[in-house]
Amino acid sequence: MGHEGRKRLVVVGGDAAGMSAASQARRLSGPDELEIVAFERGHFTSYSACGIPYWVGGDVDGRDALIARTAEEHRARAIDLRLRTEVTELDLDGQRVRARDLESGEEYWTGYDRLVLATGARPVRPPLSGIDAPGVHGVQTLDDGQALLDALEEHPGRRAVVVGAGYIGVEMAEALLKRGYEVTVLDLAEEPMSTLDPDMGRLVREAMNGMGITTVGGARVTEILTGGDGRARAVVAGGTEYPADVVVLGLGVAPETSLARAAGLPTGAHGGLLTDLSMRVRGREDVWAGGDCVEVLDLVSGRERHIPLGTHANKQGQVIGANVAGGYGTFPGVVGTAVSKVCSLEIARTGLRERDAQGVGLRFVAVRIESTSRSGYYPGAAPMTVKMLAERGTGRLLGVQIVGREGAAKRVDVAAVALTAGMTVEQITALDLGYAPPFSPVWDPVQIAARRAVKAVRDAD
Structure with missing residues (x-):
């Protein structure tokens, strides 16, 4: 569909996944090899939607602070980015997409050799x-x-x-x-x-x-x-x-897959597009998808989930960009890590909740401990509650939730690594984590919870 021997990549959706894919493909392929056309129906591209509450609240100074790369910056890198242009139809057999310019109302078809769907999610x-x-x-x-x-x-x-x-x-x-x-x-x-x-x-x-x-x-x-x-x-x-x-x-949001569904592409139980590990849409050689419009493999439960987060969208976009440019990359899955805050309260979770574990038929123990962010005697030590789920019998870590003040949320990253590695709670108790009184108690709160979980696993058998 490209001309003069060039291939054409068409990207539908100009935020995290779509423009990460376009940028990575451009890094790996020169303009003479790959023409890139990207459609975005909004006014902005490559921005942090996660930052909107902090902009509204006054923590972030102005809208432009949330834009990682402007349309002009993308165009300067030989990406034909068309803002305020909505793709209204996919013709997969004809390898083309129909787009409408939202300012003029003009409609036209654009052919592709490779198609990336990054249509995001829509608010409920x-x-x-x-x-x-x-x-x-x-x-x-x-x-x-x-x-x-x-x-x-x-x-x-x-x-x-x-x-x-x-x-x-x-x-x-x-x-x-x-x-x-x-x-x-x-x-x-x-x-x-x-x-x-x-x-x-x-x-x-x-x-x-x-x-x-x-x-x-x-x-x-x-x-x-x-x-x-x-x-x-x-x-x-x-x-x-x-x-x-x-x-x-x-x-909350739901995957925006109406275009894809109308074209007969496969979606899962949560309405998201289904892809393989290379982010290629199942059953299609020339179509990839990533970001909030796809379902991802939960490495803990083994089930597909819909987790709309910018971290995943950016990683998936990188993988797609490498693959459409002739390289190879995979997105193996997620463990479901997320952090948030409300005023001074930090909230974190990774892995399975009790109802998730029950839903996939896992037998588990759940423990909850209270600790502090630093050594109790050190100024600024703040309370923190850690909940941990472990599989009965094996002791495999299944999930961690943390609620506390400063220093609480990012502790979940230790648990996310442990989940990805398939570690047991006993192995977590032996981890060589950083300690000094300004940073944690002698036993880090995650390890205190792991010790309690080890005992609960033993007592349960």
Whole structure:
């Protein structure tokens, strides 16, 4: 489909996975060998969506700080990046895509030799009355973040309602609190952060309440009420009205695979595209996919999962770029590591929760310990709770959750490495971790939990 002997790579989606793939392919192939065309329907490319709550909260100075590489920088590297252009149809047999210029309305077909799908994920927006009213905001893209900031400037208020208490929900609760709003978080689950077990989520709820954030669990939102000006004025959940000058949706995301499904490409139980380890879409020689639109192998459970994170998207993009340029790379899978914070509380998890382990039929023990981030006598030592799951019989580590203050979240990385390596909790107790009083107690909190887990495994047999 390229001309003059060149091959053409077409990339659909211009954020982390798509532009990582395009950039890596360009590094490995000169413009004379590979023509690269990338389509992005938004105004921005290669940006950190994860940074939006910190931009809204004022920790990050301005939108441009979140853009890793501008459209101009990509174009300077011989990548034909077309912003505000949406791909509307894939013709896999004809090796071409149909695109629409969102400014002019013009539609046209572009042929390809190799296709990369990096269409991302879309925010979950239940079909509730009032959900599309002015004053109701998602925070998926830089455009969303800008729209929210503009609204906060043009329609200042004092009451904010956040719907959903996952990562985005708790981070946006903090951002709005910092801007002086009274914040209420409504969530269907009884405890916030359902990526944690409820006993660890309770610690998050108690800390949020202590910061002045109102949390309401078991709250099914049924309607968003609007005022005479048409703007959102309250959220209704469980028959109760929660007044709101601004509403932020944090209900999670689903893989954006409508184009791929319409073209007959295979999707999994979570709606994400299915690929092999080289990120090639199963059953297609000339199509790759990565980022929030794919499902990935969970190395602990052996099942496919949908985990929309920029870390995975960037790595998958690198692998795709190497493969489309004639090299070879693989993305072996994930263990499900994620960290977050709400004000001074740090939240971390990796591996399986209790219900995940039960769901795949694993027999396990679960232990929970309380420790400190530094030696107890050293100034600044802060409390930390570590929960650990281990397989009965074998003692294999299955999962770790950590909630605490400064120094808590990144401790999960030790557990992520141990999970990837298939280590037992007994092996973790013997790890040679760094120690000095300013950094940890003599026994690191993760190792204290491992010692407790070793005993629980022995007692269970």
